[in-house]
Amino acid sequence: MNFTPGSKVIVQGIAEPLGLTYAPLMKAYGTQVVAGVSPGHGGQMLYGIPVFDLVEAAVANLGTIDTTVILTQPYAALDAALEAIASGIRQIVLITDGIPPLDMICLLRKAEATETLVVGPNSPGIIIPGQMLLGIHPSEFYTPGSVGLISRSGTLTYEIALELTRAGLGQSIGVSIGGDAIVGSSFPQWLQILDEDENTEVIVLVGEIGGDSEEAAAHYIAEAIDKPVIAYVAGRTAPRGRRMGHAGAIVDSQIAELGTDIGTADSKINAFQRAKIPVADRPSQIPTLVKKMLKLPTKKA
Template identity: 70%
Template sequence: MNFTATNTVIIQGITEPLGACYAPLMQAYGTTVVAGISSGNGGRSLAGIPVFDMVEQALSSVGAIDTSVIFSPPYAALDAALEAIAAGVRTIILVSQGVPPLDMVHLIRKAEATETLIVGPNSPGIIVPHQLLLGIHPPELYKPGSVGILSRNGTLTYEVAWSLSQAGIGQSIAVSIGDDAIVGSTLPQWLQMLDEDDQTDAIVLVGEIGGDSEELAAHYIAEAIDKPVIAYIAGRSAPRGRRMGHAGAIIESQATDFGPDIGTAESKITALKRAGVPVAERPSEIPEIVRKLLKHPLKKVS
């Protein structure tokens, strides 16, 4: 895992409302934003960031690019991501919400073939406190430290970070994989990266109802993760059988290989506890659990 202030970053969709708002904020935070991409707006600049029509044109001007943050409209996100991959960009943050599922299937296949990391869609991105902002996290809620936050949610990521910061516990990184129905990278992928990260001593996993991501993560934690993991699951009081606000937070499961309760808060909490992961009932409980685990790490459940 290599997310530092030295990463060179482009912003695709820089003239979109969110892109125009967050590009200067990312730059002010210390992110090395070398170019923006917006078809038809080449030759302009935004907050001192040169704007190009195509990624290929930016490459010839600014050199190699590590990361692209995409603010393009959902139906243009696939083309933007494929253009970045073709230019050799190997980390892509999809802030765009509502990317068509078939577009995501196409993108994931291309990402797997090219070893490209996709975060999102419908994600606030990644933040390394006081070093790097890739997306729309509110930086004032974070402080540097050794706790990695891994989440499916956006605003809950901020709330957990703020609770930790208020308790004097800093964060090594915070990443939301996004909560559209189909996302690029998975909880187990990120658990492995955080487990191997020298700057991270403990992991806070923030999940929510819908799908089987947390159940799969619980199994992976029991099998492969050595660092302490703490979890919080949102949606305990949600009514059964009702679709919630997030596209990915759908209670009812279509998978025949799992029981009828898959996707519910109870299913996820049970799976995590079975893996030896303490589960907080509310975000405010997380800092104290983190303190206890860092003093007395739990043994991995076999």
């Protein structure tokens, strides 16, 4: 992972509505946005950012690029990501939602073969508070600190970051792995990254109903993570009896002894509790649990 203020970043789809909105915000936050890419718009300057028709042209003019933030239309996202990989970019942040599943399968095969980190799709991206913004996080909710925040949800990430900030608890990173059915990087992958990150002292994991990613994360935490982890699961009041995971995940969960109720809030909470991971009942409780983990004084109710 190479997310530092010195990292060179491009925005693919900079001439799209989202690109026009968020590229200047990323740059204003301190991100080194060195170029934008939008076919047919090459040679323009948008908010002081040079625009190229192709990623290859941007790399030829500016040298090695560390990260791309993709804000294209869904059916153009695969081509944009493959173009970035072909140009040597090994960190891809996919903000676009609704990318066709077969496109994501193709992309992830290529990413695995080239050791490329893919965040998203359907993700607000990544923020390193006080240093860089890769996506659409509302930066005013965040403040620098030592709490690593990883989530499946976008808006819940913002809400919990604000709760932490109001409690005087800054964040080392905020990342959403994405809300689409098929996403790039996983909870275990980011748990390992934050476990090795010297700026992170405690990890907050925010999950939601559906699928088995939280159960898998709980198992991974118990087996491989040394830093303290706090969890929150959204969707406790969703109606029962509705299967939200896919058949393969259900079978895998039974083999892994994760339970037959895979995908429900109870299944996920029970998995965290079996791994001895504190689970918050509501977002406002998270700062108190973080302070207990860090042995900081907490206010009495």
